[in-house]
């Protein structure tokens with residue numbers, strides 16, 4: 002089977018790769034491009050550890066084919082901080098201990114950023130439903146939700 | 160004990176008890192942290208596992224010849240590539256494991272014992288080729304009848320999994336093999352006499368289902384064995400040293416030949432205390448001469464890695480009219496999975512441990528069934544047995560019209576109480592957590608319609624064990640800590656905090672790293688809530704040794720006796736003399752070379768003196784009487800931490816444990832079809848709590864210091880998963896006026912009971 | 917005199933005897949002494965591993981944990997955790 006040539010823009014940089022039709026975007030990111038910040042917890046769209054932005058849409062990279070990324074803009078956890086500055090969401094998660102093992106964290110952060118772009122003032126319930134696709138087995142979600150609410154307030158006041 | 164007698168329980172603390180950012184935080188929020196499957200090596204192969212489609216079958220033959228000639232296949236291993244071992248018990252994690260069983264669990268030999276049991280593994284140049292090769296391996300099976308539930312497995316005509324398994328612990332020992340591996344019994348007094356004196360007796364049977372730890376990161380490893388037998392293994396594990404020891408046994412390599420480096424770990428909860436892929440990857444790499452990377456899929460994690468037991472629990476408690484327990488009796492039957500080793504021993508030991516018992520008996524049976532072999536899961540065995548006891552106690556409180564906290568206070572274990580497993584307890588915080596629960600506003604808040612409030616307590620022992628760590632004072636005055644216990648939930652932060660507190664230098668000058676198996680002496684794994692307690696103990700001790708050395712160097716430079724120098728706030732200070740003289744750690748460090756060489760200290764010990772941690776949880780539920788759905792409306796977790804080094808991570812353990820317990824109580828269960836195949840092998844059907852399922856989890860940290868630790872630490876990780884099962888079940892029972900004795904309390908089960916009682 | 921106290925299954929194994937006076941002054945000596953005073957228990961401790969509680973404090977695999985003049989010693993299974 003011949004591979005498809007794909008060109009995309011990932012975290013602002015252009016990338017070209019060859020991809021089998023059945024390869025997911027997550028496979029490509031992790032295995033071809035060594036962008037291992039996006040995690041694989043299930044490969045079936047149930048855990049959200051692979052959350053990335055695809056043309057401003059929050060998706061599970063394990064449910065998108067690599068070839069679908071052609072001509073699209075992708076943003077992953079690796080693109081969240083700028084230079085040596087953490088994004089305020091990242092900083093807040095550290096400050097409030099909103100991570101334990103940290104495997105869910107990249108996905109949760111990407112999803113949170115997507116939420117706060119859409120909704121600057123989410124209620125606790127909105128945060129909980131938005132993040133319902135991001136499984137975390139360590140924290141019980143309490144500190145994650147608090148961090149999101151707090152950083153949303155900070156960003157509104159900034 | 161030993162030289163840790165100088166404790167800091169009374170001292171004003173500057174760092175311990177605060178909430179600084181964790182040292183590995185930035186790596187984890189930027190995607191930089193490398194987990195099990197995030198590392199690659201040049202020329203690497205991909206390894207895949209062929210698993211049994213049958214729950215129980217004899218292996219007649221394995222033919223790999225077709226797969227071997229497939230282009231791109233570089234090595235294949237089966238049981239023929241692993242040495243067989245006789246029964247030999249070695250300690251691991253929660254329990255003693257048998258090498259004979261482990262070698263059969265990582266690779267089936269005579270029989271396959273569960274769907275998902277490994278039968279062969281392939282390494283190939285690509286995932287596709289490896290998958291294709293699996294399909295070319297020809298295995299002939301003779302399918303045998305299987306058994307999934309303990310009550311069936313005990314029957315005399317049940318299919319027997321191990322023809323040589325004679326029940327241990329019954330007299331006279333049986334002559335005929337059965338699925339009952341072991342019987343254990345704990346207790347004292349005379350329960351029959353106790354029941355005869357009781358004013359009220361409640362006796363109930365409970366069922367819990369098999370549940371999985373559900374860590375989000377699947378098992379993964381990367382192995383590289385060179386031609387001279389030197390092996391490098393990178394893997395996600397709770398104990399690099401334990402992995403090294405298992406792999407060296409299973410592969411016939413010496414400990415010095417294998418270096419294990421623990422990756423960052425994406426959750427373990429006990430499930431990453433054993434080996435699955437690691438020996439396979441090493442064997443495949445050794446055979447192919449190339450690095451091999453292996454990862455489990457989520458389905459493989461469910462079918463083939465460590466869940467904990469489903470169980471049948473019978474509990475009988477007798478009380479006097481004033482609520483005092485006069486007798487407690489229980490029988491626990493735990494599924495072990497395909498090989499013996501259910502956590503029924505600890506389950507039986509802690510069943511009644513929160514209480515001061517007069518007559519008590521706890522009997523446990525370890526029963527093999529055709530399911531994956533259980534591994535440790537957070538307080539292994541405890542949640543199941545204590546669920547039964549805490550539920551019966553709640554029913555008794557209702558019958559006596561007593562407050563559920565009062566009845567627990569009336570019976571609470573305290574310092575000097577004889578634990579049901581024999582010894583006298585040291586200072587523990589059962590009463591303190593109950594008092595804190597009673598005083599909490601949650602406990603007196605009004606309830607809405609269809610709501611109920613449940614209470615339950617939990618006890619876990621906590622452990623110490625073999626531990627070593629080292630500290631290095633760098634020339635510029637910064638400090639390195641090398642630790643040997645996997646950091647699973649922020650322990651690097653707590654270690655740096657304790658070193659910072661001792662040294663009197665800011666925490667950001669201290670860099671804690673987790674060492675590989677070549678950098679330190681043996682470390683038992685991170686488990687049993689032991690990391691902050693045990694590694695903390697070695698860190699405090701080696702830091703104090705380093706301080707002694709720093710003082711020595713200052714004394715040399717000042718040309719005074721060592722006893723003229725004290726250590727205060729990161730400085731050596733001359734005690735006598737007219738004017739105060741001090742020298743900072745950095746100043747001493749700078750001259751270390753000239754005063755005798757680099758400054759470092761190690762500490763290795765087999766840590767003892769762990770203190771049990773008790774917890775009490777309060778939960779409000781609302782039951783939808785039309786659908787049977789139970790919602791958690793409010794939740795408060797109260798626990799004695801001894802001392803919270805980093806309170807945010809202590810709260811995090813309590814919250815995470817509580818929510819895992821909520822999952823166990825409400826939704827999670829292994830569902831098998833009649834062929835013995837697991838039907839829910841993904842997170843869609845094996846539903847762990849998601850963010851919108853739970854409310855905020857309030858926490859109250861109670862601190863009854865453990866006198867054996869310099870800061871009073873007990874360990875917190877295990878206990879919080881214990882109370883939720885009974886607390887939720889009690890809440891649902893109170894909301895509906897129907898007693899529920901079965902978990903999970905999923906909508907269909909609740910609805911059925913609501914309709915038919 | 918220090919005492920070894922057995923409960924539960926261990927007590928039944930020892931034919932119902934619940935208490936032994938022991939001379940041992942540490943765990944190492946206790947293992948040796950057990951072979952004489954209660955031989956059925958010795959293999960259990962050696963093969964499967966047992967922890968001892970000396971005056972309430974639990975020692976796991978620590979041979980030289982001291983046993984005091986009037987200590988109370990219990991044998992318990994080793995405890996682990998997740």
Ligand code: FES
Pocket residue numbers: 040041042043044045046047048049050051052061062063064
């Ligand atoms: S890996 Fe994509 S949702 Fe789990």
Ligand code: FES
Pocket residue numbers: 100101102103104105106136137138139140375425426
């Ligand atoms: S922090 Fe471990 S899964 Fe979320």
